[in-house]
Amino acid sequence: MSPKSKPAALEFEGRAVTRAELDARAAGLAAELSGTGVRTGDRVALMSSNRPEFVVAVLAIWRLGAAAVLISPAWKHAEVRHALAVTAPVHGLGDQSVLAELLPTRHLDAPVEPRADPPPDLDPDADAVLVFSSGTTGMPKAVRHTHASFAHAVRQWREVLGLTAADRIQIATPPSHILGLLNIVTALDAGAWMRLHRRFDLETMLSCIQEDRITVEMAVAPIALAIAAHPDLERYDLSSLRYIMWGATPITESVAEQVTARTGVAWLPAYGASELPVIACSPLGSSRLDTVGKAAPGVEIRVVSLDTGETLSHGRIGEIQCRAASVMAGYLPEEANGSAFAEGWYRTGDVGFVDADGWIALTDRAKEMIKVRGFQVAPAEVEAVLHAHPLVEDCAVFGVPHEGDGEAVIAAVCGHHALTEAELIESVGATLAGYKRPRHIVFVPEIPRLPSGKVLRRVLKERYGRQTQR
Structure with a gap:
């Protein structure tokens, strides 16, 4: 042949x-x-x-x-x-x-x-690829993966996705991002068919699912939000999909549930980082959306105190740390490696907990936690309440200095013109503790995000922080 x-x-x-x-x-x-x-x-x-x-x-x-x-x-x-x-x-x-x-x-x-x-x-120990970290707090670092570490990540991704030669996927994620490269190499490794897209376009994506009979779809937060907001979503035949993978940011349950109600397609939450591409994934067939899943094969996870560094028991919130053969070899420049590991464990910088059955829940990023009167506020927790409001299209929460409270919670919101600041603050206050209520709401045309879907809170602080310190 x-x-x-x-x-x-x-x-x-x-x-x-x-x-x-x-x-x-x-x-x-x-x-x-x-x-x-x-x-x-x-x-x-x-x-x-x-x-x-x-x-x-x-x-x-x-x-x-x-x-x-x-x-x-x-x-x-x-x-x-x-x-x-x-x-x-x-x-x-x-x-x-x-x-x-x-x-x-x-x-x-x-x-x-x-x-x-x-x-x-x-040489399995030789560098294979260098990708750049998200750079949410400054100029990005280069993340080094060897042939061995990346090959381990490919095997893990193939296993948690259940990817085989019978699958058909499409890839619009930038190939310079770890998820884009991982999807491409894993598809080649599994012998799956893939369609590449030069850039993301929602109509093209939905049409290709229907015409190519795509079985596995990948989505980050902006894509998930766009699918949920599509006015004619029901006219596309998405029945070939086994699931839609949600990664890069914790899943927004209200958005995922809306898409499933309209299409019948389930979601597969997953969790990874440039430094450790596959940390966790929801077991195939699970319907849970309140968690990023369980540890991927070969990944060990522990949770440590944000204050003391001690290992915490099940259910207690702290920093997620990991050990795996798929972890990066290190950063460039070299001086960036100083705080990357603790006793051989990769420090994700993510805050969350692991329950007694091994389910992992993320609550926020350690550096993004807002401290109000000594209490820690997770932006993701406030965002989840705001996302549930029927007139909110997108939102992001960040902190600004406050003379009396240390920091104040600020929410940037995109949504219907009928929304009011008082209404949104009250909706959060009715669900969460008083110290978690936003002090101010700023209405913005869009939420700045990286291609991965991660919110650029630094940009929000620069644009709107000064006007909210009143």
Whole structure:
């Protein structure tokens, strides 16, 4: 059977590509890169939209025993310069002009001469990929994964998703994000069919579920919110879906329940980080939305006190810490590693608890907790109440300094023009303790988020913090 007669591994904008074609093009590109001087142990910057050439580039870099430095195609000059300074790549690959202005770069549109070179054996302890942390509090750090740690993550993801060669998925997540890369490599590993999208478009996503008979869909918070708000969602046939995975942020139950009521499709909450791609996932078939699931195979989890660092018993709230073979090798720059681990446990910075049956609940980020009169307020808890209001479309909670209370709770809200500040504050006060009530509500046109769905609270504080300190 010729390679072109084999089933496609992926499709993109009318093009079908088999796994054999991906490997042949990767071998050709690897030979070309080797000719430019790229060697084992080097780093190659890759700044690309979601396309087959991205997949070929990653496979080519790995064939050389080099590491791929994944740079967001949305980044501007200053961000790219920072990424290059931190990681020191010797060459670039991509489809963005900004990278070519800063580093010798081969454009991904240039043709590749396929080759039949077999893939070499790679050092499992060598760096495979460097991705950048979210950067919610400043310039991002580079997260280093070895071939061994990333391979463990792929196996874990495949197992918790129940992904097989019979599955069909579509990927619109930026490939520079750990979830985008993980989805692509896991689909290849499982032999599943995938459709790549250059960018997210809701109508395209829903149409492809119907036409391609997608079985596994991926969503982060902005995508979930967009699905729930779609006025004609019922006209799409989504019956092929086994579930929709919700990741990157804790699930918003009211949004998930609304989508399920309208489509019949269940959700699969999952939890991971750039530093540890698969931490937990809800067991297949579970209907719980109040938790991110249970620890992934091979992941150990403990909860420690935010004040003393002591290990806490079941049900007590503290920082989630993890051990696993899939954890990162470390950060660049090196000085960022000082607080990344505690006694060999990766510090997630997430706050939550684990119950006696192993279910994990996240309540917030340690650095985002708001301290009001000595009491800790989790923004996610207040956001959950606000999200439940029928006229609230999106929201985010942050803290600002307050002379009397230490900090004040502020809520940024997008929603119907009929909403009032007093009404929303009262709705929170009717559900939560008085110290958790927002002192002010600011009505905003949109909530700033990263592509992963994480709220940029730093941006909200910069934009609206001063006007709320009254």
